[in-house]
Amino acid sequence: PLPFQYESTGKVSQFTNWMEPHARSRDIFSFHRPETLREMAQQEKPLRAYLREMPPVLEQGLWPKQFIAITNLEKSLRLAKPKALIQMATGSGKTFAAANISYRLIKHAHARRVCFLVDRTNLGIQTLKEFQQFQPPDERFTFDKLYNTAFPQRNHFDPVNRVIITTIQRLYSVLTGQPELAEEDEERSAYEGPGAFKKPPVPITYNPALPPEFFDVLIVDECHRSIYSVWGDVLKYLDAFLVGLTATPSK
Numbered sequence: 001p002l003p004f005q006y007e008s009t010g011k012v013s014q015f016t017n018w019m020e021p022h023a024r025s026r027d028i029f030s031f032h033r034p035e036t037l038r039e040m041a042q043q044e045k046p047l048r049a050y051l052r053e054m055p056p057v058l059e060q061g062l063w064p065k066q067f068i069a070i071t072n073l074e075k076s077l078r079l080a081k082p083k084a085l086i087q088m089a090t091g092s093g094k095t096f097a098a099a100n101i102s103y104r105l106i107k108h109a110h111a112r113r114v115c116f117l118v119d120r121t122n123l124g125i126q127t128l129k130e131f132q133q134f135q136p137p138d139e140r141f142t143f144d145k146l147y148n149t150a151f152p153q154r155n156h157f158d159p160v161n162r163v164i165i166t167t168i169q170r171l172y173s174v175l176t177g178q179p180e181l182a183e184e185d186e187e188r189s190a191y192e193g194p195g196a197f198k199k200p201p202v203p204i205t206y207n208p209a210l211p212p213e214f215f216d217v218l219i220v221d222e223c224h225r226s227i228y229s230v231w232g233d234v235l236k237y238l239d240a241f242l243v244g245l246t247a248t249p250s251k
C-alpha cells in the first residue's frame with residue numbers, strides 16, 4: 001500500500017502518513033516536497049513512533065511543577081495530539097521546562113528542528129541564554145555544546161540549527177520573502193496597543209525557502225497574547241506540533 005495519503009476539498013487539505021503507529025490525518029498548508037516524502041519513506045521510524053518510545057522523564061534538576069508539565073506534555077505527544085498548552089505561574093521556570101522538552105525531543109524522538117517563538121527581541125535573548133546555560137541531567141555538556149542553537153538576526157534560518165529561537169515577526173518576514181526586518185519591528189509586541197485583538201490574520205503563501213515541514217515542534221512563549229487573531233496563519237502554515245506556554249491562559 002502507498003504510505004502517504006492526501007485529501008483535499010480545494011480549501012482544506014489533510015495528510016496521513018500510514019507509516020505512523022495509529023496513523024491519523026492532520027491539516028496541512030500544502031503538499032510536502034518530493035525530497036521530504038523520500039526522506040520520510042526512508043526513515044527507520046517516523047517522529048510519532050519515536051514519541052511512543054520516549055524514556056521516563058528524570059526528576060533530577062526539575063521542580064515538581066516542571067516535572068508534571070513535561071510528563072503530561074509527552075503523554076499528549078504520544079497520542080499525536082496536534083496542540084498542547086502548558087500553564088505555569090510566572091517564575092516557575094517555563095523556559096527551563098522548554099529547554100528540557102527540546103532536549104528530550106531531539107535526543108530521544110529524533111526531532112529535526114524545534115522552533116521557540118517569542119514576540120520581542122529581549123525575550124529571545126533571555127531564552128537563548130537559558131538554553132546556553134542548560135545542562136541536561138544525563139549529559140556532561142550544556143545544551144548549546146550538544147545541539148546547534150541560534151537566535152537569528154537576519155532573515156535566514158540555517159537548517160543546521162536544531163533549535164531556532166525567533167520572534168514571530170521575523171518568522172513572518174522570512175515566510176513572506178522580505179529581504180530584512182527592521183530592528184524596531186522586533187522590539188515591540190504586535191499583540192499590544194489599541195485593537196490588537198481585532199486585527200485580521202496576516203496573509204501567508206507557500207515559500208520553498210521555508211517549507212511547512214521545516215520544524216517538527218513549535219513552542220510559543222506567552223501564547224495567550226492574541227496569537228490566533230494576528231498571527232494564526234503563520235502557525236497554521238507549519239506542519240508541526242504546537243506547544244503553548246503561558247501563565248495567564250485566555251479563551
